[in-house]
Amino acid sequence: MTKGFVLTMDAVIATFLGVIITAVIISLLAAGSVNYFDKQQLSSIGYDLLAVLDLSGKLDSYVGGSGVESDLGTQLQLLPENYCGNITVEIYKYQNEEFELVEDYTNTSSGCVQSGDITRVKRIFVSVTQSRYGIANIKLWLK
């Protein structure tokens, strides 16, 4: 009877240890892994937002414009509620075979501080009427 008890206890302790180790491994995996589909969603939304700004002529209107940073803040409000973003627009002129930065604007979603996994997307645009070339960068992360 004693032998049986000892052996049973041995098996129970072993199983208990096994479960503990498994739980630790799973939690480490979960902590270390990124929610990949969140990243994909962030990326999609970022690209869509920049495409809308470009094709609607908004990025073009920022060339030589005023109140740009405030307007960028307004555009960031189009993001879903649980998303934060930082958008930067850089405008260049081509001169002497080089691109010279002539304007740059940036804004971040209100109440947001950059943290966690950040997804970055960018889009290039051109203003033919004003001979300017621009690039809009957006960083997105979850609140």
Added chain:
Amino acid sequence: MKGVFFTLITFIIFIGIVAYLFTITSSNIERGQLATERISAERVYYTWMSVRDHLEELANVSVGRSDSTIEINDTLPSEIDIKNFLWAYGKFVEDYYDDETIDIRFEDASGNPIDLNQTDPQIVIKPMNINYSWPTWGKKEVDIKVDPSNFSHIENLDLYIKLKNVEFRCNVSEPGSCDDWNPDNHVPNCDGVEYCLTLNLTLEDMNDVVFNFPQKYFDIDNSPSRKSTANIDVKNDTTPSFFIKIHAGPLPQVLLTELKDVKVDTYTKLKLDTVEFYINWAVILNVTTPFGKRVGSL
């Protein structure tokens, strides 16, 4: 015996735990790969489209489609230095879009890297290969061409030309004054004519005087060669001599609009016999990331 039994049970439980961990890990890796591939595919797509979306603006033209009709709004000659813009834009794409995770380059039909301003100045409607082209990016004339074997895909062609700096010297109210075709291969209708162009041609001068050509059908066969040319008499109070000539035929030339010192906006509507077509520029864009690639005509 009991010991063996319990050891066996413990062993089986541990094997189960290891198998479960392996399944979770594999599933995690697969999800990660799928998401990475999707992100990469999206990146390639949006990069490719953003370059294409600006090409029309750079070429000072706008191209659209509605069902089986292609609509092209053009400005002749060009009001901007297109070649210079293309060069700078191509360089900007390569310098500012290109990075260690994405490679972007423009290529010719053979896959050789080229500068964007080395692109042939033309728009091609595929698969019938109807070309809307300019001789150079200065756009002092525009030519619509198609191989005779594909001409039947063109049902009709509407061309509206707004003359911006000249007025009619010819009398729009007098038959034969503005519509003076020489040579003249217009026909009363397309019955029995193998290569018959149905053309609706309208000009409006800088004083908003409109003239619509009464001739609607032209034989543009090339065997024997049939061509119709209208040299529209226009003027301006300044010294330079002006002309605008419209040539219909012979194939493969469908319609050529030739200008000298005349500035125009044109609106071309080309109706095809099918909706199965796509519109390309004569330049290939290659966008490559570690996980995806897109190579195709813009």
